Amino acid sequence: MTKVILVLSFVSFFADISSEMLYPIMPVFLASIGFGALGIGALEAMAKLIAGLGKSWFGSLSDQLDRRLPFVRIGYLLSALAKPVMGLLPYASIVFAARSVDRVGKGMRGSARDAMLVAASKPADRGKVFGFHRGMDTLGAVVGPILALIYLQYRPEDYASIFIIAFAPGLVGVALTFTLPRETPVPTSTGPIRPLKGIFAFWRKASPQYRRILLGILLFALLNSTDMLLLLRAADAGLSPAEVIGAYILYNLVYATLSLPFGILSDRIGFRTVYLISVLVFATCYLGMGLATAQWMIWGIFILYGVFTAANEGTSKPWLSLHIPKETRATGLGLAGFLDMVCLALASLLAGLGWEISSGSALFIGVGSLAFFAFFLLLFIFPTQPKTP
Known part of the structure; x- marks a missing residue:
């Protein structure tokens, strides 16, 4: 692993500590200031759209300027600054605005960071990286x-302070970006x-x-809505706020543990195969979440959902990068990120609406069934993948 890969990985580690301190309490926090399932779905849809648009726009700008570091640094800084605002001013309009700034930061850094990871890796070990x-x-x-x-064990329900x-x-992550090697940009365009x-x-x-x-x-992506609805479903099934956080921790522990093994596996058997396996696991998770009648089932599904995410999240970007020229790497990854976020936003909005119209159980059963059907469509849509040299 090169210095660039290690530093970017530790930057993401600290940034995710910051973000994920908030994510499992976000549904409860939002509910406390007046958001329902539809409101949460709308908020996450808006957040995904902003992040996706930023990935596409800033990705193209990064390629044309041949600069990565400024986008990475400013992106992480914006996200870090947005978080305390939500705690200091817990009003719906302020939360919308702060969440938007947070997602602008995510969109700004995402494509540039991914392009740096691609540049620091070889095609044969891209999945591993x-x-x-x-x-x-x-x-x-x-x-x-x-x-x-x-923190909540000592200060129950003090969500704003978190x-x-x-x-x-988040600030530690920003500081680490200043240890990355300096760039020598060679702009790909001499015009505007x-x-x-x-x-x-x-x-x-x-x-x-x-x-x-x-x-x-x-x-x-049209089926893969915000994970906040999974947390909401867990609470709906009887898990306490502390247990919901515990289930989310367990999910992420499985996800973190299996990400590297699945990356190595995708280098060996192909990104296509690993991605298709992840779709089957997703379908099983959603059906199980809809049919679960006991709390132990919910815990088991969160474990399996960690398997899905580990297999799915680290697959699409390196797979796409194999078919993107070097000079437009951030543009290609950014465009994919934008369109993916548009679909995820639509999925989140529709899922929130579906929950309001019917129930959480019916929603998950319906999406899980559609995911099994999608698996067979993807068998025909995805191109076969030649062995990586």
């Missing part, structure tokens, strides 16, 4: 909720900087393999 980075990122998602859980505390690890034009230019030249992989990923 992304798996390691994802594992470190998710390890932060284990530590964060544990810290939140410990948002303020979360600022500290036009990110939108760069995005359209990339799409016109995109390979058929890139387009087919992206089509399959987007189809599945």
Whole structure:
């Protein structure tokens, strides 16, 4: 592992401690200030759209300027600064605004960081590199909720203070970005900087393999709504707030543990195979969540959901990167991230609406059934993957 890979992985580790201290308490916190299931779905839909648009726009801008570090640094800083605002001013409109700034930061850094990871890896070990980075990122998602859980043992229901505390690890992550090697940019364009034009230019030249992989990923994303609804379903099934956080910690522990092994496996048997396996696991999780009648079942499903995420999250980016030219790497990954987020946002909004109209149980059974059907569609949509040299 090179210095760039290690530093970026530790930056993500601290940033995720900051973010994931908040994520498992977010549904309860939002409910306390007036959000229902539909409101939570709408908030997460908005957040995903902003992050996705940022990935595409800033990814293209990063390619045209041939700069990565400024986007990474400023992106992490914006996300760190947004978190305490939600705790200090817990009003619906302020939370919407702060969450938006947080997601702008995520969109700004995402494509540039991923391009740096691709540049620091070889095609033969790209799955391993992304798996390691994802594992470190998710390890932060284990530590964060544990810290939140410990705090709530002493200060029950003091959710607002956790948002303020979360600022500290986020700031550590920002500081670490200043240990990355300096860049020597060679801009790819001598004319005006036009990110939108760069995005359209990339799409016109995109390979058929890139387009087919992206089509399959987007189809599945239409089913994969916000994980906050999983936490809401766990609470609905009788888990206490502390138990919901515990289940989320367990999920992330499985996710972090298996990310690197699945990355190595994808290098050996192909990204296509691992991605398809993840879709089957997802379908099983959602059906199980809808049919669960006991709390132990919920705990088991969170373990299995960690298996799904480990297999799925570290697969799409390195797979797509194999079909993106070096000079448009951030643009290609950013465009995929944007379209993926649009579909995830739509899925979150529809899932929240479906919950309000019917019930959480019916929603998960329906989505799980559709995911099994999607698996067979993806068998035909995804191109076969030649062995990585």
